[in-house]
Amino acid sequence: QVHLVESGGGLVQAGDSLRLSCAASGRTFSTYAMGWFRQAPGREREFLAAINWNGGRTTYGDSVKGRFSISRDNAKNTVYLQMNGLKSQDTAVYYCAAVRIPMGLYSDSTKYNYWGQGTQVTVSS
Numbered sequence: 198q199v200h201l202v203e204s205g206g207g208l209v210q211a212g213d214s215l216r217l218s219c220a221a222s223g224r225t226f227s228t229y230a231m232g233w234f235r236q237a238p239g240r241e242r243e244f245l246a247a248i249n250w251n252g253g254r255t256t257y258g259d260s261v262k263g264r265f266s267i268s269r270d271n272a273k274n275t276v277y278l279q280m281n282g283l284k285s286q287d288t289a290v291y292y293c294a295a296v297r298i299p300m301g302l303y304s305d306s307t308k309y310n311y312w313g314q315g316t317q318v319t320v321s322s
Contacts, residue, residue: 199223199311206316217278219293226274230301233278235289250299285322290315
């Protein structure tokens with residue numbers, strides 16, 4: 198089992214950058230594939246990015262491709278989401294998620310077993 202805690206959210210202006218972190222508990226972090234999602238009020242949860250166990254494979258949602266970058270540091274039990282060129286429509290609660298399938302690379306939220314509590318990102322225009 199893994200416990201996830203997101204951090205790094207906040208209020209920024211359009212065009213700014215922000216890096217989110219997701220810290221995982223336990224000594225088996227490297228056996229988990231990780232993902233980032235977001236959910237805005239009144240909208241469905243949206244896939245942003247996913248990364249396999251060693252960071253060798255990544256995939257992105259169309260709305261953030263080229264602006265967001267996912268990475269991980271297994272020594273620190275942390276996965277990151279670097280967000281550049283933020284827009285007002287990026288305003289949402291951002292969640293990280295984990296699944297114990299090392300080579301997994303999933304955009305489907307139902308594939309993930311563990312979720313963080315979320316961190317709010319607000320982008321003012």
